[in-house]
Amino acid sequence: MTQDSMTNPDSRTxxxxxxxxxxxxxxxxxxxxxxxxxxxGGSGGETRTVIESRDLDVFYxxxxxxQSVDIEIPAEKxxxxxxxxxxxKSTFLRCINRMNDLVDAARIxxxxxxxxxxxxxxxxxxxVLRRKIGMVFQSPNPFPKSIYDNVAYGLxxxxxxxxxxxxxxxxxxxxxxxxxxxxxxxxxxLDLSGGQQQRLxxxxxxxxxxxxxxxxxxxxALDPVATSKIExxxxxxxxxxxxxxxxxxxxQAARISDKTAVFLTxxxxxxxxxxxxxxxxxxxxxxxxxxxxxxx
Amino acid sequence: MATDQQTGTxxxxxxxxxxxxxxxxKTLCLSATLLALLSxxxxxxxxxxxxxxxxSADTGWLLVTIGTVVVPSLAAVGYYYTRDTRAGETATxxxxxxxxxxxxxxxVFITFEHVxxxxxWLSILVSLAVAGGIVxxxxxxxxEADLERLVVVVAVPALALWFIPKLILSLPMLxxxxxxxxxxxxxPVAVVVGLFVRRQRxxxxxxxxxxxxxxxxxxxxxxxxxxVGITPFVWMLLxxxxxxxxxxxxxxxxxxxxxxxxxxxxxxxxxxxxxSAVLTDTLGFAGPTPxxxxxxxxxxxxxxxxxxxxxxxxxxxxMMLLIIIISAFPVGVxxxxxxxxxxxxxxxxxxxxxxxxxxxxxxxxxxxxxxGVLGLALxxxxxxxxxxxxxxxxxxxxxxxxPIVIISxxxxxxxxxxxxxxxxxxxxxxKWQTTRNVVLPEALPGIMTGNILAxxxxxxxxxxxLIIGAPAVVRIAPNSFTNKFSAMPRQIYTWxxxxxxxxxxxxxxxGVVTLLVVLLLMNGAAILIxxxxxRRE
Numbered sequence: 001m002t003q004d005s006m007t008n009p010d011s012r013t014x015x016x017x018x019x020x021x022x023x024x025x026x027x028x029x030x031x032x033x034x035x036x037x038x039x040x041g042g043s044g045g046e047t048r049t050v051i052e053s054r055d056l057d058v059f060y061x062x063x064x065x066x067q068s069v070d071i072e073i074p075a076e077k078x079x080x081x082x083x084x085x086x087x088x089k090s091t092f093l094r095c096i097n098r099m100n101d102l103v104d105a106a107r108i109x110x111x112x113x114x115x116x117x118x119x120x121x122x123x124x125x126x127x128v129l130r131r132k133i134g135m136v137f138q139s140p141n142p143f144p145k146s147i148y149d150n151v152a153y154g155l156x157x158x159x160x161x162x163x164x165x166x167x168x169x170x171x172x173x174x175x176x177x178x179x180x181x182x183x184x185x186x187x188x189x190l191d192l193s194g195g196q197q198q199r200l201x202x203x204x205x206x207x208x209x210x211x212x213x214x215x216x217x218x219x220x221a222l223d224p225v226a227t228s229k230i231e232x233x234x235x236x237x238x239x240x241x242x243x244x245x246x247x248x249x250x251x252q253a254a255r256i257s258d259k260t261a262v263f264l265t266x267x268x269x270x271x272x273x274x275x276x277x278x279x280x281x282x283x284x285x286x287x288x289x290x291x292x293x294x295x296x
Numbered sequence: 297m298a299t300d301q302q303t304g305t306x307x308x309x310x311x312x313x314x315x316x317x318x319x320x321x322k323t324l325c326l327s328a329t330l331l332a333l334l335s336x337x338x339x340x341x342x343x344x345x346x347x348x349x350x351x352s353a354d355t356g357w358l359l360v361t362i363g364t365v366v367v368p369s370l371a372a373v374g375y376y377y378t379r380d381t382r383a384g385e386t387a388t389x390x391x392x393x394x395x396x397x398x399x400x401x402x403x404v405f406i407t408f409e410h411v412x413x414x415x416x417w418l419s420i421l422v423s424l425a426v427a428g429g430i431v432x433x434x435x436x437x438x439x440e441a442d443l444e445r446l447v448v449v450v451a452v453p454a455l456a457l458w459f460i461p462k463l464i465l466s467l468p469m470l471x472x473x474x475x476x477x478x479x480x481x482x483x484p485v486a487v488v489v490g491l492f493v494r495r496q497r498x499x500x501x502x503x504x505x506x507x508x509x510x511x512x513x514x515x516x517x518x519x520x521x522x523x524v525g526i527t528p529f530v531w532m533l534l535x536x537x538x539x540x541x542x543x544x545x546x547x548x549x550x551x552x553x554x555x556x557x558x559x560x561x562x563x564x565x566x567x568x569x570x571x572s573a574v575l576t577d578t579l580g581f582a583g584p585t586p587x588x589x590x591x592x593x594x595x596x597x598x599x600x601x602x603x604x605x606x607x608x609x610x611x612x613x614x615m616m617l618l619i620i621i622i623s624a625f626p627v628g629v630x631x632x633x634x635x636x637x638x639x640x641x642x643x644x645x646x647x648x649x650x651x652x653x654x655x656x657x658x659x660x661x662x663x664x665x666x667x668g669v670l671g672l673a674l675x676x677x678x679x680x681x682x683x684x685x686x687x688x689x690x691x692x693x694x695x696x697x698x699p700i701v702i703i704s705x706x707x708x709x710x711x712x713x714x715x716x717x718x719x720x721x722x723x724x725x726x727k728w729q730t731t732r733n734v735v736l737p738e739a740l741p742g743i744m745t746g747n748i749l750a751x752x753x754x755x756x757x758x759x760x761x762l763i764i765g766a767p768a769v770v771r772i773a774p775n776s777f778t779n780k781f782s783a784m785p786r787q788i789y790t791w792x793x794x795x796x797x798x799x800x801x802x803x804x805x806x807g808v809v810t811l812l813v814v815l816l817l818m819n820g821a822a823i824l825i826x827x828x829x830x831r832r833e
Binding site for chain 1: 498641642713715716717718719720721722723724725726729733734737738
C-alpha cells in the first residue's frame with residue numbers, strides 16, 4: 001500500500017502536509033513529540049515490515065512468558081496470533097505498545113522494533129508510542145462517558161485539533177456503528193449492547209488515526225452475530241491499517257488474517273507464515289497437532 | 297436403585313438430610329438482627345418522645361391531628377404503595393426535597409450570617425473571577441509554557457485572594473447586603489440553573505428562561521418580601537435554595553408525565569397540618585409542648601430549660617464542618633489518590649507503602665480522646681492557636697476523620713475498573729490525563745459518599761472538643777473561626793450534667809433529635825448519591 005491510502009485528511013494536523021512532501025523521515029517518529037507524523041515512505045510494496053521483534057524474551061517475575069520471539073509483521077495486513085491459553089499471545093501484543101510497562105512484574109529483553117526503532121530504547125516515550133499504535137481490548141471497555149466523548153477521547157488526550165464532529169462521525173462510520181448511534185451520541189457508551197460497545201471501542205481506537213491497530217481477542221466476549229460484524233470490520237480496516245489480532249478462535253484467524261503466528265505453550269513462536277500455509281500445510285508437527293485440534 | 301428400595305421414593309425429605317442445625321442457625325441470626333433493630337428503634341422512640349412530648353397534648357388534639365394528618369397521609373402512602381410505585385417515588389422526593397432544601401437554606405443563612413459575610417463572599421468571587429481571567433488569558437497567549445502556567449495557576453489565585461478582598465472591603469461605598477447577595481449568590485445560582493436546564497433539555501431557550509426566572513424571582517424580593525414580613529435577604533435565599541430546586545423537580549415530573557399524583561403527597565401533609573391547626577384552635581384543644589420547636593433552634597442556651605436554645609452550637613457545628621471540608625477532604629483525597637495511583641507497589645518502597653496503608657487503618661481505630669490530646673498539643677500548645685476555637689476544633693476533628701476519608705476514598709478509587717485505565721493508556725493518555733479524565737470522575741461519587749459519611753462521624757464527636765477546650769456554654773453564636781465555639785454534641789454533654797431534670801430529659805432529648813436529624817440527612821444524601829451512580833452500571 002502506498003502512503004495515500006494511509007492518509008486520513010480529517011484527523012491530520014497541518015504538520016502532515018510537510019510529511020507528504022518530505023521524503024523519508026529523518027527524525028525518529030517515536031521520539032518526535034508531534035502527534036502524527038505519518039508513515040515513513042520509502043519501501044512500500046507488499047512486504048514492508050512495520051513491527052519486528054528480535055530475540056524477544058518477557059518475564060513475569062521468574063516466569064518466562066515469551067521465549068526469544070522473532071517475528072516480522074507486514075504493513076496493512078491482518079496478522080493473527082493464535083495459540084493455546086497461557087502461551088503468551090496477549091503478552092506479545094502488549095509488548096508492541098508497551099502496555100506491559102504497566103505491569104510491575106514484567107521484564108523485557110531483546111528488541112522490538114516499530115518502524116525500525118526499538119520501542120524499548122530509553123529515548124522512546126511509551127505515551128507517544130501508544131498514540132501511534134491503537135489498541136482494542138478483550139472485553140469491551142468504553143468509558144462511562146457519552147458515545148461522542150468516548151470516540152473523541154483520544155483526540156482530546158493527544159491534543160489533536162480539527163473538526164471533532166467530522167472525525168467522530170468518520171470513526172463511527174468506519175466502525176460500522178454510525179447508523180445505529182447517530183441519534184444518541186450524547187447517551188452513555190455503557191448503554192450500548194456488547195457488540196456495539198466493542199465497535200465503539202474500535203471507533204475510539206481509530207479516531208486519532210494510528211498506524212497500527214492491536215486487537216486482543218476482540219470478539220471473544222461477543223455472540224456470533226456481533227463477532228461476524230467485527231470480523232467484517234477488521235477486514236475493511238486492514239485496507240488502511242496494520243492490524244495485529246490475538247484470537248483463540250482458529251476459524252476466525254483463518255477467515256480474516258493474511259499472516260498467522262502460532263505460539264505454543266512456554267511462550268515460543270512455533271511458526272509464522274501466510275495463513276493459508278499455516279492452516280493447510282504447516283511445517284511443524286506440533287502446529288499441525290494444534291491446528292487439527294489434537295491439543296490446546 | 298438402592299435408595300429406591302430403602303425409602304420407596306428417591307425424592308422427598310428423607311432422614312438422611314438434616315436441616316436442624318441450619319434452621320437453628322438461621323433463627324439465631326434472625327433474632328440477633330431483630331434484637332439490634334428493636335433496641336435502636338426503642339431508644340429513638342424514647343428520645344423522640346422526650347423531645348416532642350406528644351402525650352402532653354389534649355386527647356382531642358391528638359384525635360384531630362390523627363384524623364387530619366396521619367390518616368390521610370397513611371391512606372396516600374397505601375395508595376402509592378399498592379397502585380402506583382412511580383408516584384410513590386415522586387411523593388418521597390416531593391416531600392423530602394422541600395425539607396432538605398429548607399434546611400440547606402438555613403445552612404446557607406447561617407454561613408452568610410456567621411462565617412462569611414456577603415461582602416467577603418462577593419470579594420472572594422471577584423478575586424477568583426479576576427484570577428480565572430488572568431489564567432485563561434495566559435493560557436491563550438503562552439500556549440506552550442507548561443511550567444510557567446503551573447506557576448501562574450498556583451500564584452495568581454493566591455495573590456488575588458490576598459489582595460483583592462482587602463481592596464473591595466476597604467471601598468468607601470458598598471452596595472446594600474441584599475444587592476451584594478443578588479450579585480454574588482443569586483446570579484451565579486441562576487447561571488448554574490440555566491446551564492443545568494440547558495443540558496437537561498438540550499435547548500438554549502429553556503436554559504435562558506430558567507435562569508431569568510430564577511433571577512426575577514429572587515429580585516422580586518425587594519418588593520414582595522417586606523409585604524410577607526421577611527427581609528429581601530431571606531427571600532432571595534428561599535427562592536434560590538428552596539423554590540428553584542423544588543420547582544425544577546415539579547416541572548420535570550409534570551413533563552415526564554409519570555407518577556404525577558405523587559406531587560399531591562406534600563399537599564396532603566401540609567394541608568392536613570393546616571387543617572389540624574385551624575380545627576384544634578376553634579375547638580379549643582391544647583397542643584403538646586415539645587422541647588424541640590422553632591424557639592429551641594433559634595434561641596441561645598439559657599439557665600431556664602423553657603428558654604434554652606441550640607443556635608450557637610448549631611452554628612459552631614456548621615463552622616467546624618466547613619473547616620473540615622476545606623482542610624481534611626483535600627488532604628485525604630490527595631493522599632488516597634497518591635496511594636492508589638502513584639505509590640510504588642513493589643520492592644522496598646512498596647513494602648513501606650504497605651506499612652503506611654496498614655497504619656492508616658490503625659489510625660482510624662485510635663480513640664477520639666487521643667486525637668483531642670493530639671489537637672491540644674499540636675494546634676494549641678505548639679501551633680499557638682486559641683483554645684476552644686472553631687479553627688482548632690475543625691482541625692482536630694479533621695485529623696480524626698482523615699484516616700476514614702483516606703480509606704473510603706482509596707476504596708472508591710480502587711473500585712474503578714482497571715480496564716478503564718488500560719483503555720485510557722492504550723489511547724496514548726498520560727498518567728495525569730488518565731487520573732484526571734477517567735479515574736477521578738468515575739471515583740467521585742464513591743469519594744463523596746465516603747466523605748459525607750465521615751462528616752457524619754465528625755459532627756457527632758464530643759471527646760476531642762472537650763480536650764481542646766470548647767466551652768460548656770456559648771451564649772453568642774461565633775462570628776469568626778477564631779471565636780470560642782461549641783458544637784452540638786458538646787452542648788448536649790453540658791445539658792446531661794445539669795441538675796434540673798428538665799434539662800437532662802427534655803432539652804437534651806431535643807438536642808439529640810436535632811443532631812440525629814442532621815446525621816440522618818447527611819447519611820441519606822450519601823445513600824442517594826451512591827444509588828444514583830450505581831444505577832448506571
